Amino acid sequence: MRRLTTALALWLASATLANAECGGGFQSFVEGLRQEAVTKGHDPATVARFFASVRQDPKVLQADRRQGVFQLPFTDFARRLISNDRLSKGRAMAKRHKSSFDQIARTYGIDAGVLLAFWAFETDYGAFQGDFNTLNALATLAHDCRRPGLFRPQIFAALELYEHGDFDPATTTGAWAGEIGMVQMLPRDILDNGVDGDGDGHVRLKTSPADALLSGARMLSGLGWRKNEPWLQEVSLPAGFDWSLSGLDTAKPAADWARMGVTPRHGKLSACLPASVILPQGKGGPAFLAYPNFNVYFEWNQSFTYVLTAAYFANRLGGAPVFDAGNPEPGLSDKEMKVLQSKLAKRGYDVGKIDGILGAGTRAAVRDIQARLGLPADAWPTRDLLNRL
Template sequence: MPNLLFRGLSHTSITLSLVLLSACSEAPAQSMSGTPTTAPTTSPSVTAVAASDSAQTPQPALTFAEWRTLLRSDAIAAGISDTLFDRAFAGVTPNPDVIRLDGSQPEFTRPVWEYLDGAVSPARVNQGRRLMAQERVALDRIEQHYAVNRETLVAIWGMESNFGGNIGSYNVVRSLATLAYEGRRQAFWRSQLLAVLQILQHGDTDPEHLVGSWAGAMGQTQFMPTTYNDHAVDFDGDGRRDVWRSSTDALASAAQYLNASGWQMDQPWGFEVRLPGDFDYALADPENRRTLSQWQALGLKPVNSTAAQLPGDSLATLLLPAGHKGPAFLLMNNFRSILRYNNSTSYALAIGLLSDSLRGDAGVQGKWPVGERQLGRQERIELQQLLTQKGFEPGKADGIIGANTRKAVRAFQQQQQQPADGYPSVELLQELRRF
């Protein structure tokens, strides 16, 4: 889902996001989604919000009825029809399942290679190719108008909602009202709820058909309400921005979002590379941007020969999603645009690889360290605590492996004269315990 931090995800996509955030890498753009415990499904955007917020859920000072009355006054003052408000809130009560999902913290993370196996499965690639041919006329128009590659749009469509097959079944008004009333980040959820009322006021859909993920992500490309208001478009010309039932509107809306995020039609998202034997793995830092010519001078060689034809002054960062034992990728500006859609590096990598597969390119050529176990959440917290005790400053011990934790891991690895890839492995945790 668009990097509206949590457009509205299904439970699977949020769990997935949390997993990706901790298991994979730190995104160089904004914030959206995380780690997979199950195969990827819908919008990971909401995930980022849930993953980044570890505050305790505040206890409501008002009853839900009192809170709703105050919200009604604010909504009417903001131009929402009183009749519409009453219709949208008819029979709405807090949903305990939403609060439970908002507070869930997966204990174990899936390895990135397992996540990518599900994201870029042969079945998904084959279905995506069929739909790309089926939607060819609409995609021609969208590509021409927004200058965003069709393969990327279809990849997002597949990842976010299984090509429209799983847009969520939660009542969006009820979910957002629950979160705004007693969830974490109540101001954020209240803004999403008011945005939903604006969508209803606009007439794009009606309260009875306004469904989405438990966190409010909506439609075939899983937009959060404020993102919808900013970027959803009526591209099929029926007078409604219908991302629920119109694949044309959904794909064009995703294209509009990526276009606004700086998408460059003439560049790839990135590409796989081979590293020289004496490579300094500490250079695999999202803040270390170099030109392709500079990376080439360091001995990096593209796996795909077409990548060698890119302009040498193009900037890229190096990603080692499984550390120095796994494949390596150079990431270009379009990768950052995908991260703005969903701030999970694993999600963005999946979109890039899925789009490549839809185009007919070969998959990842490097070998994944499939025999390695991923750290559980308590182990990740322990790793952060041990790094702090030893003076490496990883930040808060919250079990989320972010940029600060990776920098601390690199510093420890360098001190131990190990490959400084910043990857939090079981082996590294055991070394810290002995240190």
């Protein structure tokens, strides 16, 4: 009889939670989280302490809606994020934490520059890790109904970290989207990939560079990073290059690109590896060859502009020259990009949300419509294209 009663209680709780995945009154939503945590087997008293201080944070929602920096073209974005100060600090950090980077190279086959770039861009080498209460941020975003499937599980992961002594619901702070520490990892990623790099028995990504760097490396490895392989290389393209061959959806052995006249600006091509030619600002702008490891960056951040800048900065830290910005055609304003996306969507293209951001879907649509209109199919939207549509 007791087993039946328990099963019935669990079923009723599950049914209630299924109807309250997000939205509704915030306190009712939190009560649903508490119930679910208990049904998952967490101690009720621990659950009560964990959720005791949680509050909705409207500033988190404001930050979530305000991500205009990703609307900048690559050259502007890269120049904003990459400075001589960040370069010199990165090289100093590489020397200061050489033992951690040597361990990363031995264990995961990841170049120091890759982790240094994330460390620099996410928190300026740990100096600015965010001051949003992490539990409040996660609960606010899970309640918001835009992406509950991403943020709701992170709350229960944070609860597990709390049980391990590595999370304080009242004082743990980080980014507005719930990431914690020097390289900004979500609680679930910390649970799955956390490494006690300094041997103190805890994974402290906010205060221990060794923990943060080794945890970040383990996460990249788990996402598919290929040991001791390159990720990105700036190239020069020959006259008469077929622009429609550019884009991440077209991959050829680097040796094939070399036979077509593609040449590296620094180092040598990795002839046997598949690679794609990417043109962040079309045929007049910089050109890069992206190797398989470049795609792993998108598992960390889905913004093409951010990913390319982080990958390029890792190259710079390794001695690559400043990229050749070329002379690209002016891009579209935010308003014009939204008009373009709307026109493409009306023609049946999947551009995702009409947000003014040149993401993968919009790039693919632009390339296809350019080819149909007899324009250079370089995936770079211009006013000429907009006018033709």
